[in-house]
Amino acid sequence: MRLIARAPVVPKRRSALLRQEAIAFYLFASPWLVGLLLLTLGPIIASFVLSFTDYPVIVAPRWIGLRNYEKMLFDDELVWQALKVTLTYCIGAIPLRITVAFLVALFLNLPIRGVTLYRTIYYLPAVISGVPVALLWMWILNPEFGVLNNFLRVLGIEGPAWLFSEQWVIPSFILMSLWDIGGLMVIYLAGLQGIPAHLYEAAEIDGAGLLARFWHVTVPMMSPVIFFNIVMSVIESFQIFTPAFVMTNGGPANASLFFVLYLYNNAFKWFKMGYASALAWLLFFIILGLTLVIIRSSSAWVYYEGKLRG
């Protein structure tokens, strides 16, 4: 027997209702849609077109084809310096932030007295905006009288010149990145509190110790959260700008010339808007590539409770 598929018959009234619902949806979503089209999508398209032009802003853009990309990839040492600086920072800061935030969240998940106060204290730095934090760290890291070097002196160690040293400026920023782990920590904490207690009880009955419970229950159950935090940290870290802009302006000797700072200098200091747009697209593809790699790798290490493995 042949079965003929039929479109489900929708009653007329229901169809009107659906239409009304759709209209309401678009109406409510319209502020966001307008914002997306005008303030995000428009500039994205404009920057893509401008990346093929020489555009000093005060005169009309001039089409130069792929010359910006050619220069960027083969003829501008500072692009590679900026990438090197940013990559070094990311390699140092991302694992450190991910790990420290996780450990702090584990600590703040313990049933100790005053834990909510501790949580607030740890989260507090995350709500302070970038510039005051940068200024504060300039004082902390001053080699002569900064808190950090004074502390090291107590231990009998003569601290480095931190922001004033080519070798130590990136480690300084990496250290400073621990300041605002509050955001990551809160996400971890939410994840930790979502792990069912019966899993720990079952593991305990099976004779699992503290470390085994952590490794075989906590880590797998937290892997989607770790995955999310890694993706967000990669995106954030590649776009680091404020501390370098305020504290070192890329110095000394370009040792802290982060990619976005170099992009900013091209766009708003030297008004090479076409070239800056090309740089922005390069950064976009780097971040996109890395994010895709992380997403692809997730099947090997991220555990999704509801997912069926084939």
Next chain:
Amino acid sequence: MIQPWDGGEEQAQRARARVSAEVESFSRRRHVEVAIIPTLWSAVAVCSGDGACSLDCSSGLRSCARPYAHPGPASGCSSSPSAHGHAHGCPKAGGRSLANAGCSEAPQPAVGAPVPALLRSGAGEEEFFNKVLDLFEQKHPNIKVNRVFAPGGQDYITKLDLMIASGDPPAIYGPFSDRGYRYYAAKGLSQELDDFVARDKVNLDDFHQDGLKGCRWRGKLMALPLDLWPHVIFYNRHIFREAGVADLPTDWNNQEWTTERYEELAGKLTKREGNRVVQFGSDVYFRGWPAGWVYGGDWFPPDTYTTGIVAEFIGDKDPRVINGVQWTADLINKLHYAPTPAQAQQIQAGVPVLFMSGKIGMGVADIGRLSRYAKIKEFEWGVGVLPRPPKGEPRRHHVWIDYWSMIKGTKNLEGAWQLLKFMVSPEAQEIYPIQYGPLSSLKSLASTWSKYHAKNLPNLSSKEFQVITDAPQYQVIDPENWTVNFSVINAQVMQPALDKVYLGQESAEQAIKNMAPKVRKVIEETKNV
């Protein structure tokens, strides 16, 4: 037709506004550049993208209509006020050219669109600019000035560029350091002033002549100097007395006062406790590119400052440049007479400027510091001349000069010119710059400056005042203001390379040798403007 001189000013203004709005709207729709004649409202110039303009225009009271060729952004549809009148314009900026054209026959009252002026608000300047503009508006009730303020330095440049890009450029502007007006002149955005100056018989002889040289771009007068910020040495008399040394020389022609003597003196003024320096004999004596001038050398050949374009780098071939940079770095790293950036941050804690900490014997600074130093109560201070380079080399110090320029194609060109002319006049300069601090660009006001500041700075002798007022004669304009492409070369290559010298990681010779090919590469990329 309504004419302002017929007493129908209000009606005329309304009509102008209406026509202006219509023309603007038409301009946007058709993607053309449109010029309006504020008085003879029927005449409109429509300049198409290919440069052909169908009608000329004027914002003056007299006008003519003639076909003209639109020469494009580099040269503009300019014409002289004496020959053709004073106001013209295809007043569209941003995405397209700011070309203009025009004609009329005689100086006319500037009636028309408000004159937008981009002014600096940094460090209390706003108050003085406002006083000048209040006075201007009193004297020119028919010209309304739209005052737009932006902080100085990079923020000012950003604001200016974005105003131009948005199609609403200021009529007059005065970029300070980082990038001079020549950058805009090179892109065809500056209004030529020769004919205005000739028409109104502005006495150019009274201006600081070196400053005036910088006002010319490709032979045309494109700006006028407003104020001068020469460099002098400020010193702490208390530290000098304690060290038992004489006050600094006050004669710019003193042959004995050289960088070698400066170094000796800095050594005497430096105080140590164990290994720690607790009082520095000297502040950082120029850092970065100005250090290359300290021994009388230069990074670039002399014609750079005439052409306004850095086209060649000779710093690596001039031992005076290398030695000058090395000496300024040695004061910090080898002799420890001047603080490292970290030490400076420590000493400066709590005071706005390092010298005010009272732990610095002497330091070079521009005279913009005077207003701050006038507030020092803790110690007495004085002013001396900069030392000469060693081995009888000629002096090479720099003076910052503020140039004010007009954007080509501004809607009320005559109004803009009247404002610019007023700002550089003795009457206005007695308010800004004199009351604010820097020297006037007019030679005739040198004594006025001294008289005014004698009240606020009773610690300075007449000889010390003369050090300041004479200083511009011995100093030249910096390349940032004088050239189109220096700031990019400096920021991208020179400064990062020189950082290594000041960190003590490389010798000046090594750093300058390393930077040379990179500087030459950036020059190649930027010299064709």
